[in-house]
Amino acid sequence: MSPILGIDLGTTNSLVGVVDSGFPILLADEEGSRLTPSAVNYAPDGSLIIGSAALRKRALEPKRTVTSVKRLIGRRSGEGDWQPAYNLRELGTSPIQVSAEILKRLKAIAERALEQSVDRAVITVPAYFNDAQRNATKQAGELAGLTVERIVSEPTAAALAYGLDKLDEHQKIAVYDLGGGTFDISVLEMRDGVFQVLSTAGDTQLGGDDIDRAIVNWLAQNGPAEIPLASLEGQATPAAEAAKKRLSTEESTRIELPFYDGKNSLSVELTRAEFEKLIRPLIERTRAHCLRALSDAGVKPEELDAVILVGGSTRIPLVRRYVAEVFGREPDVSQNPDEAVALGAVIQAGILSGSLKNVLLLDVTPLSLGIETFGGLMNIIIPRNTTIPCKAGEMFTNAVANQQDMLIRVLQGERELAKDNWELGRVVVPFPPGPKGSARVGVQFAIDANGILQVLARDTATNTDTLLEIQNTAVDVDDERVEQMIAESVEHAFEDMNERVWTEARMKAEELLPAVEAALEQFGDAVSAEERATIEAAAAQVKALLHSPDHDARALKSANQSLDDATQELAVRLVERAMEESLVRRGLV
CATH class of the missing domain: 3.30.420.40 (ATPase, nucleotide binding domain)
Structure with missing residues (x-):
């Protein structure tokens, strides 16, 4: 979005x-x-x-x-x-x-x-x-x-910017907002994690524009000769605004109006003291609104936890002194007004x-979520600490010929083997029997913002969906159980990983050995004695390691690779013969 x-x-x-x-x-x-x-x-x-x-x-x-x-x-x-x-x-x-x-x-x-x-x-x-x-x-x-x-x-937004939403409950703040065209004062309180405006007051016709106009009027009256206001307005207003800004950091400034009426020019010095005397009546108009807002909120100035300033006009030193006087405390000026x-x-x-967002336990998955795959392994679909809501999925196939359904066990945990993780639920997905690898089952995990896990399993051949809904158990897990699971995964990390590698190597060996035996039987006459001896020796090594009680995963993985390498030529011949037979059946040879 x-x-x-x-x-x-x-x-x-x-x-x-x-x-x-x-x-x-x-x-x-x-x-x-x-x-x-x-x-x-x-x-x-x-x-x-x-x-x-x-x-x-x-x-x-x-x-x-x-x-x-x-x-x-x-x-x-x-x-x-x-x-x-x-x-x-x-x-x-x-x-x-x-x-x-x-x-x-x-x-x-x-x-x-x-x-x-x-x-x-x-x-x-x-x-x-x-x-x-x-x-x-x-x-x-x-x-x-x-x-x-x-x-x-605006006061609620300003309070958020100052980070006052991090205050403790029932803290009270005042927001003094003197902008370009308007003034408002609001008293807010933190309740149940949100700001509530207790009172507000203000003047829709009081702001920096009025300060600029006061300077323009002063220019019209204090030049070498009294100047008609109408002839000054266009050029004088931007000059007055610039002078106002300079006087926030300087003690005096010169206002220049070249050819303000087409032939006359004006150059006048304005000091900060004169400027403050000029605008004091405007600033004093805010006092009554401040006192009324405090009265309406039932709050005394000393009960406030913070007073913050908003609006460019609050940069004026007189305004800051005036706010400190009214509220009896220095205002917070840490943000750009x-x-x-x-x-x-x-x-x-x-x-x-x-x-x-405020990150709570329910905003992330505390432990990984996945399913058990062939060989008893944990296949992770959604890793731990994934922000929710989230969605992820994978495609799986049948590991055995003529298999009629697939049992999907939904697991949670950090261990490599399915048996060491927690089962959240299970669902059976039926599909037509066929050769190994013929079925295609898509599995999708989706966790919504409320922490509800939906597991959707679809047989892509028939587009039949099977849905399993698991309530908050997917994310609402006791902290101690999470810590225990993570600690166990760290403690058993090496042996778990060795067991996973061993299981994957065993599955590879169990798939490879029958295929090699079938190929030797089919091409026995076309294989040289030397080549056959090499293949049989490699196969014998795989069998020996497969039945060894040591579960040496690295050695079995290496033996599988050696058998793979030894049967490369045999595999090429198998492919060539299959292509020839296909061409003959199609009448192309």
């Missing part, structure tokens, strides 16, 4: 990833970037530009470049204070369609990286998204050609697809 993608459909940036070889990874585009700007440019000729290239177009074509569409998805027209520079109706599109174009781009990035088509995904949404917003997100995924396996709340939600979505997708 194709992998399931994990997608963070963000307000500012979106990401896509997949579980590869057991590791959750985020996938990069052709330019090596894992972040895809959630931007779509609608050209007058109807063509679309998505991602970084669309973002570069925003300065020149702000009314044709759609950004932060997540603020509009699933909402009625006019809801909320924020109004974008663009008009979706004039562009002939809708929030769902714009989101679908972004998802198509993420799908294409994944298919390029994985070199295969993908059509399933897990998509994250804010915890406070209502049914209309969640359904609209799912519709966008379907419009992009994706089966949306699950819509996952831009990528935490996406990584959690990938982990959730991996769990759904089976690429990631």
Whole structure:
């Protein structure tokens, strides 16, 4: 089955990833970037530009470049204070369609990286998204050609990324998520191995976009002369965003707007202290939501086991100090805030697809499974430690002429001989009698995810199936019995292997000796005395070793080879005579 993608459909940036070889990874585009700007440019000729290239177009074509569409998805027209520079109706599109174009781009990035088509995904949404917003997100995924396996709340995804699913039961965490366009705070608790959201609060109209707008407004008011805001918006917003990012690591930065209105330029210094004073009212708006979420969950700040930060805006030093002040503890910043939600979505997708799993005893076969073959040997079909569900099979034939059925003994264990392993069940497969090797019986073992073993035996001549179902005994084995079986297999490894080699050599000898005797009787007159003596001496050596109580497997195997070599010429003559007789019968000679 194709992998399931994990997608963070963000307000500012979106990401896509997949579980590869057991590791959750985020996938990069052709330019090596894992972040895809959630931007779509609608050209007058109807063509679309998505991602970084669309973002570069925003300065020149702000009314044709759609950004932060997540603020509009699933909402009625006019809801909320924020109004974008663009008009979706004039562009002939809708929030769902714009989101679908972004998802198509993420799908294409994944298919390029994985070199295969993908059509399933897990998509994250804010915890406070209502049914209309969640359904609209799912519709966008379907419009992009994706089966949306699950819509996952962003705080749950973030907690997975931080590895907080490994916490003990009843541990409580807070997820403070300040992204590009939205803010939400959630309190989660581990119960029965899964996260349960105890409370959530937030503001759908508060995020990095508002911080950028605050800087743009400041520029309009603090230039050499007051500047009309409309003349700044196209060029100033990208410059404000860049300045915001620099001020997370620098004490001051200069914002340059060359020819912002076609003839005038602007160059202004903005310090971190001024920046923090400017945005403090915005950040303080999150306090009431945090306190309400804690109150709704019935949790005091000191009862939290962790506070994690999500969203690019939480890189701002003021935000981190503010969170520490509100919750009375330093937040966990061990994960990349831009990528935490996406990584959690990938982990959730991996769990759904089976690429990631908690390995329990029932997830693997604790001991090998097989059947008894002629000579009393154990023939392994499914080796131990094979991940389930699994399926494997082999073809077998009758070892004796005129055999009318085949007894299939289903065995479990690590010993070479059938008698030393455990029998789980048996089934008899009937077939028409015939010469040795004429029957063809296919045996297939299949273990499902519930640990039930089904043994299917099919006579390929009649297509008659015989089915044996063995309940959990195939995988649900007491640990002590498993350890005992493995210990015995190690203890008796050399003698067991010698016995297997001896048995195989004995079966070869018992097949070879009658054939050699029959050939000598048939071609006795055509064989020289010297050749006959060599063959008889080799045959006598095989007989002597065959009846020796020592069971010297190596010696018998060597004697079989010597008899094989001695009868090479005789075998050639047998084949030639058989061909001549066949030609005569067909009237060709």
